[in-house]
Amino acid sequence: MIELKNIVKSYRRGSEELQILKNVSLSVEQGDFVAIIGPSGSGKSTLMNTIGLLDVPTSGSYVLEGVATEKMSDNRLAELRNTKIGFIFQQFNLLPKLNAIENVELPLVYSGVPRKERRERALRMLGLLGMEGRGHHKPSELSGGQQQRVAIARALAMQPSLLLADEPTGALDSRTGAEVLELMIQLNEQGNTIVLITHDAHIAESARRVVSIRDGQIVDDKRLAPL
Amino acid sequence: MIELKNIVKSYRRGSEELQILKNVSLSVEQGDFVAIIGPSGSGKSTLMNTIGLLDVPTSGSYVLEGVATEKMSDNRLAELRNTKIGFIFQQFNLLPKLNAIENVELPLVYSGVPRKERRERALRMLGLLGMEGRGHHKPSELSGGQQQRVAIARALAMQPSLLLADEPTGALDSRTGAEVLELMIQLNEQGNTIVLITHDAHIAESARRVVSIRDGQIVDDKRLAPL
Ligand SMILES: Nc1ncnc2c1ncn2[C@@H]1O[C@H](COP(=O)(O)OP(=O)(O)OP(=O)(O)O)[C@@H](O)[C@H]1O
Ligand SMILES: Nc1ncnc2c1ncn2[C@@H]1O[C@H](COP(=O)(O)OP(=O)(O)OP(=O)(O)O)[C@@H](O)[C@H]1O
Ligand SMILES: [Mg+2]
Ligand SMILES: [Mg+2]
16 A cells, blocks of 8 residues: 655755655555554654654655555546545644634535535534543644544544554653543554554554564564454 | 642633642652643643642642742742742643743743843753754744743753653653653752653653643652651
């Protein structure tokens, strides 16, 4: 489903060139549940942004569901980002002018889900995450962990075939984190693909596969459970 | 040093009033190391913002170092916030137009530390946090955990007599988190006061005292080690 080959990502700063991803190749099949672990600054979010079509590699190829992403039109890229890929960002990236419910509904709006169903799915997902009663709050009126849960609800309400989650439980206490993990395991058992970045060993060991990154390169790749 | 009595904090939303802190009283003596724990949304950050003079309670009194904060002038409040209290925010709050070094130096600028010493202290603290080589990056050019380390360096470079830390290791792997904890223990052993919010049981058990908050009220207060 995801086929990254020889991905290089670098940034130019003045005269020097900083290589963030150094020749990364990675294959992920439909239905897998991959945890990406590694030290701070090692390139995990950069790798996830590449997979999520938010960032174009400096060189290398990315084939997604059999189609070369370099050949996709901007419209097609936007459609995939907005309707097929669910994103939980490391810093949430909620829209500040929309309340929690509206933030969660946004991908469903893009996918053309009818208004009544959209509202039901958003409320149901917020409820599963303990956010009932806070749906009309804007992000600035929510605690850190509540904002993270809205970001999680927004991604999960889509029932995405590919979920990309960057440190999805960083701001949550361990019990809420365990509930979030449970929802992701359910999504995966329905056949959807998950790639998640985590510092939490407990979450990593619940994945089917653990990929370790260090200094912009993949240094380990362990299968924990079969597909 | 910190004397909160009957603190109430509420927000009005349309016709209803949401009580976030419900009659909270808390005393913290100079040199203590207090961990605040509790579920997401229970009021921890709101309590810390009150202690840090970033937010005024709806009612109740806050006496800081023997002076009633309600009586302090705006200049005095700003001076305390900028030069005596070190803050590590849950969402970092770095200044986007300044690079890492400049962000770390800012409180030292307010305290009138001379330029050469300011630069040395900032570089030294960034180095202790593994950030050498990234000092000239702006926040948008840093990973999540790197931004958090800049926020930590900014607070610690001040050697503040009161450090307020809101989930200071949320974005860090456990080894870097342990190094950060070590720096805070050292600061406390020099006689400074620390109040920190954490979801990490390991960090909480390294404090001298653990205060538990649930639903806007203090429900437990355990001394783990003497002052
Ligand atoms: N402007 C506001 N209007 C209404 N409610 C608010 C506002 N700001 C915060 N709240 C509410 O205050 C409560 C406490 O928030 P606070 O940020 O103190 O929680 P917290 O304990 O730090 O949570 P977390 O662990 O998730 O960071 C939350 O339920 C939040 O929804
Ligand atoms: N615009 C940029 N210019 C230069 N360097 C950058 C830029 N953006 C990111 N970087 C660098 O890319 C590296 C990898 O960043 P990335 O966000 O992928 O790390 P990460 O593994 O997700 O870290 P963390 O666990 O802290 O979130 C970092 O060292 C960062 O400094
Ligand atoms: Mg990251
Ligand atoms: Mg908080």
